[in-house]
Amino acid sequence: MKSVRCVVVAFVAAFASWGALPAVAADYQVRAFVEPAGRITDTQTLRLVVEVQGDELVQVSVPQLPALDNLRIVGGPSTSQSSVFNFDGTTSRRLTTQQLIYTLLPGGPGPAEIPPIDVRVGSEVRRTEALRFEVEPGASGRPQPSPESAPARGSDDDVPVFVGARLGSKEVWVGEPVDADVTLYTATRVTDLRLVEEPSFTNFWVEDAKPDAVAESYRTTIDGKVYNAYPIVRKVLVPTTPGSFNLKPYGVQIQVSRSTGDAFRDFFANAGARNVVRRTEPLQLVVKPLPEERRPEDFSGAVGSFTLDAVADRASARVNDAVALRATLEGTGFLKSAPVPALQATPDLKVFEPKITESSELRSGKLHSRKTWEWIVVPLTPGELRLPALRYPVFDPATASYEVLEGEPLVLTVERGEAVADESIARGDVRLERRDINFIKLLRGPLLDRKPRVHQRAWYVALLVLPAALGPVIVLAGRRHAHYRRDHGLARARRARARARRRLQAASHLAARSQDGSFHEDVARALVDYLADRFDRAPSGLTYDVADDLLASRGVSAEVRRRLRTCLETCDFARYVSTPDDPQRREQIYRESSAVVDEIEKALS
Numbered sequence: 001m002k003s004v005r006c007v008v009v010a011f012v013a014a015f016a017s018w019g020a021l022p023a024v025a026a027d028y029q030v031r032a033f034v035e036p037a038g039r040i041t042d043t044q045t046l047r048l049v050v051e052v053q054g055d056e057l058v059q060v061s062v063p064q065l066p067a068l069d070n071l072r073i074v075g076g077p078s079t080s081q082s083s084v085f086n087f088d089g090t091t092s093r094r095l096t097t098q099q100l101i102y103t104l105l106p107g108g109p110g111p112a113e114i115p116p117i118d119v120r121v122g123s124e125v126r127r128t129e130a131l132r133f134e135v136e137p138g139a140s141g142r143p144q145p146s147p148e149s150a151p152a153r154g155s156d157d158d159v160p161v162f163v164g165a166r167l168g169s170k171e172v173w174v175g176e177p178v179d180a181d182v183t184l185y186t187a188t189r190v191t192d193l194r195l196v197e198e199p200s201f202t203n204f205w206v207e208d209a210k211p212d213a214v215a216e217s218y219r220t221t222i223d224g225k226v227y228n229a230y231p232i233v234r235k236v237l238v239p240t241t242p243g244s245f246n247l248k249p250y251g252v253q254i255q256v257s258r259s260t261g262d263a264f265r266d267f268f269a270n271a272g273a274r275n276v277v278r279r280t281e282p283l284q285l286v287v288k289p290l291p292e293e294r295r296p297e298d299f300s301g302a303v304g305s306f307t308l309d310a311v312a313d314r315a316s317a318r319v320n321d322a323v324a325l326r327a328t329l330e331g332t333g334f335l336k337s338a339p340v341p342a343l344q345a346t347p348d349l350k351v352f353e354p355k356i357t358e359s360s361e362l363r364s365g366k367l368h369s370r371k372t373w374e375w376i377v378v379p380l381t382p383g384e385l386r387l388p389a390l391r392y393p394v395f396d397p398a399t400a401s402y403e404v405l406e407g408e409p410l411v412l413t414v415e416r417g418e419a420v421a422d423e424s425i426a427r428g429d430v431r432l433e434r435r436d437i438n439f440i441k442l443l444r445g446p447l448l449d450r451k452p453r454v455h456q457r458a459w460y461v462a463l464l465v466l467p468a469a470l471g472p473v474i475v476l477a478g479r480r481h482a483h484y485r486r487d488h489g490l491a492r493a494r495r496a497r498a499r500a501r502r503r504l505q506a507a508s509h510l511a512a513r514s515q516d517g518s519f520h521e522d523v524a525r526a527l528v529d530y531l532a533d534r535f536d537r538a539p540s541g542l543t544y545d546v547a548d549d550l551l552a553s554r555g556v557s558a559e560v561r562r563r564l565r566t567c568l569e570t571c572d573f574a575r576y577v578s579t580p581d582d583p584q585r586r587e588q589i590y591r592e593s594s595a596v597v598d599e600i601e602k603a604l605s
Helices: 002-024 263-268 458-486 488-513 519-535 544-553 558-576 583-604
Strands: 029-035 046-054 071-088 091-106 110-114 118-121 124-127 131-135 161-167 171-173 178-186 189-197 204-208 218-222 225-239 243-247 251-257 273-279 283-288 303-312 316-318 323-334 349-351 355-363 366-379 383-386 391-396 401-406 411-415
Touching: 029 131, 046 071, 046 118, 071 544, 161 251, 161 273, 161 283, 178 189, 178 251, 189 273, 225 283, 303 401, 488 519, 488 583, 519 544, 519 558, 519 583, 544 558, 558 583
Parallel strands: 171 283, 303 391, 316 411
Antiparallel strands: 029 046, 046 091, 071 091, 110 131, 118 124, 161 178, 178 225, 189 251, 204 225, 218 225, 243 283, 251 273, 303 323, 323 366, 349 366, 355 366, 383 411, 391 401
C-alpha cells in the first residue's frame, strides 16, 4: 500500500510540474522579415511580418512603425496566431507564434531599409533587427519585350497587364484645360484594383470626370498582343501658373487571376490570384504664360473659345416692374473661376446681384462649359431705356489672341405705372401720408391694467422654485458626465450607433442631391468609424481581418461578419472602378449597412 501511495504522489507531482512549465519558462523570440524572400521589384507589394514566438499567448503590438526608406505602408496590420505542441518523453512544450503583417509598396528602384521595430510583448518591449534589401526595376507602363531582357516565367513582370497615362496635349496656355486619362490594359482576368499612388497636381485646378470602365472598354493590339482596355481615371487639369511640369506616375495595385492548370480548381476557387503593381510612365506638360501684348485692362483670366449671348425676358415693362436680364457665356474652356461681367446701375435703373448657374462636360477630349448670370433689374422712370451693354474679354488659344465679346444692345420700353404719381416718387423721394398720427386709445374711459404684476405671475414663481428642483438633476448629470470623462472607451461605445446612423443618413441624403460619387466612400468611412468607436481603437488600423477578429471575440455571428465585409468590399471596389449611377443600388447599400450596424449592436449589447 505504501509503494502505491508513493507512485500516486510522484504522478501528481509530475503532472503539476508539466502544467506549470510554460508559465515558468516563458521565453519569447522576436524577429521581422519580408515576403517574398527572393527578388523584389517595384511592381509588387511586400509583406512585412513581425513575428513573436514563445510558450504562451500574450498581447503583442507595435506602437508605431519607424520611418521606412523607399517603402510606403498601404495596408495592415493584420494578425495571425498558431500553436504547436512538442512532446519529449513525459514532458510537453507548447510553442505559440503570433504575427503582425503589414503590406508595403516600394517607392522605386534602389536600396530600401526597414529600421529596427519596437515590439511590445506583454509588459516588455523587444526590438527587431534592421532589414535592408535592394529593389529592382519592374515592368512599368507599356511593355517592351525583347529576347535579351525577357522576364522570368512566374515573376510579376510576365503578367500581361499594365497601365498607361495620356495627356490631351503636351503644351497649353495658362488657364487652358487639358484632359488626363489612365487606362488599364490587360490580357488576363482582373478581379480587383485600387490606386496606391497618385500625383498631387500642385499648380493645377483639377476636375474629376469619372469614366464608365465597362461602357467605355475596348480591345486593342499592342506589339502583336490583344489587350482589353478599361479607362479607370479621367481628370481635367487647368494650369494656374506657367512652367514645365513633370507629372508623377500613377500607381495601381491589380489583383489578377491566373490559371493553375487545374480547370476544376480554377472554376471553383480563386487559387491563382496574385497582386501586382503597375505604374504609368511620367508625363511632361509645358504651360505657356499668356501674352502681355494687347491684353485688355479688364481681362479676368477666361481662356477658351466662347460666345456671349445677352437677352431680356421682355421688351416692355412698367415702372418698378422686375425684368430678368440673362447673359450666357458658352464654349470650349474652363469657366468655374470666371467672374461676373460688369453691369452698372444707372439713375434710371436698379440692379440686383445676379444668380449664377454653371455646367461643364467632357466632349471628345474637350471641356465644354456654360455659365449663366441672371440679374433682376428694375426700371425707375418711364420712357425708352437702353440697358447697359455687356462686354467680356477672353483669350482664345486657337488664335493665340485676345478677344472682347459683346452682347447685343437691349432696349426696354418702360410705361408709367399705376401707383406712380410723379417722377420724383419713382426716384425714391419720401411722400407724407394723409394721416401721420395714430391714436393709442380710441375709446373713452380710464386706462386699466388688464394683466397682473410681474411678481404675481406664474412664470415668476416657477423661476424662484426652479433652482431647487433642478439641483439633484444637475448633480446626477455631472456625475454621469464625470464617469464618461474617466472612461473614454465607454463614452465612444455608447455614442457609436447614433453617430453611425447619422453618417449613413448624411451619405444617403448627399448622394440623392449630387452625383459626385462620394457615397460609397462615406458609407465605408461610417462603418469603419463605428467599429473604431465600439472597440475604442483608431480607425486607421482596422483592416478587414482585424475587424473580423474583434467581432468574433465578442461573439458576433459569422453571418453578420460576412455581411459587414461584403458592404466594405462593395464600397471599396466602387470607389476605384466607376459604374453607371444606380439610385436603387445606393439605397440597397444604405439599408444593408444600417441593418448590419443594428445586428452588431444586438450581438454586443
